[in-house]
Amino acid sequence: DQQVKQNSPSLSVQEGRISILNCDYTNSMFDYFLWYKKYPAEGPTFLISISSIKDKNEDGRFTVFLNKSAKHLSLHIVPSQPGDSAVYFCAASPRGGADGLTFGKGTHLIIQP
Amino acid sequence: EAGVAQSPRYKIIEKRQSVAFWCNPISGHATLYWYQQILGQGPKLLIQFQNNGVVDDSQLPKDRFSAERLKGVDSTLKIQPAKLEDSAVYLCASSTLGKASGTDTQYFGPGTRLTVL
Numbered sequence: 290d291q292q293v294k295q296n297s298p299s300l301s302v303q304e305g306r307i308s309i310l311n312c313d314y315t316n317s318m319f320d321y322f323l324w325y326k327k328y329p330a331e332g333p334t335f336l337i338s339i340s341s342i343k344d345k346n347e348d349g350r351f352t353v354f355l356n357k358s359a360k361h362l363s364l365h366i367v368p369s370q371p372g373d374s375a376v377y378f379c380a381a382s383p384r385g386g387a388d389g390l391t392f393g394k395g396t397h398l399i400i401q402p
Numbered sequence: 403e404a405g406v407a408q409s410p411r412y413k414i415i416e417k418r419q420s421v422a423f424w425c426n427p428i429s430g431h432a433t434l435y436w437y438q439q440i441l442g443q444g445p446k447l448l449i450q451f452q453n454n455g456v457v458d459d460s461q462l463p464k465d466r467f468s469a470e471r472l473k474g475v476d477s478t479l480k481i482q483p484a485k486l487e488d489s490a491v492y493l494c495a496s497s498t499l500g501k502a503s504g505t506d507t508q509y510f511g512p513g514t515r516l517t518v519l
Contacts, residue, residue: 293444321505321506323507323508325510330512330515331512331513332406332408332493332495332510332511332512332513333445333493333510334510335507335508335509335510338505338507340505378444378445380444382506385505385506386497386505386506386507386508387433387506388450388457388458389435389437389447389450389458390435390437390445390447390508391447392444392445392446393444394442394443394444395444
């Protein structure tokens with residue numbers, strides 16, 4: 290039973306355009322959501338997070354949107370840069386992140402020049 | 403500020419052998435986690451410590467996996483005996499409650515890649 294789903298294994302986007310990565314969840318107890326970026330042979334790097342009391346959080350080129358009724362969140366990267374090429378993981382947790390994270394399988398983002 | 407440290411970075415062993423991984427969290431982080439990431443999957447929580455006490459070990463295969471966090475700082479994860487399906491990257495993460503946000507954010511180490519032959 291996969292509680293966090295990233296249905297796109299890979300996504301190819303042209304440099305300078307917008308990248309949109311999607312994530313769906315099924316557990317209504319999740320109230321804190323995070324995106325991590327992972328390069329090969331490195332651990333996941335925290336990118337941005339959002340609490341369920343918000344529907345949008347922005348940090349520079351990265352914006353996360355949360356639609357609680359649809360149990361859906363998305364990560365927007367604008368503009369996309371070559372260094373953004375990586376695997377992106379969506380993660381969720383109940384109790385504001387005080388518990389362990391449940392991860393999706395990841396989306397491999399490829400930024401093409 | 404130093405990040406989460408893990409060693410070794412790579413380990414190759416034969417099945418039925420034992421292996422241990424070490425983690426040093428970010429200074430001051432009370433909560434420490436061990437995750438297992440199998441190729442093509444997202445990380446899966448194995449165990450969570452708060453200081454030196456276990457908060458959640460419901461997904462830890464206790465017949466072969468053990469973990470400890472003595473003195474509430476460093477932690478070790480042990481597998482004995484190892485099976486072929488234990489081949490994975492073992493990630494350690496630490497977190498502390500953000501006073502402003504009231505939320506915990508986990509920061510990960512580089513991981514240990516284990517290959518069981």
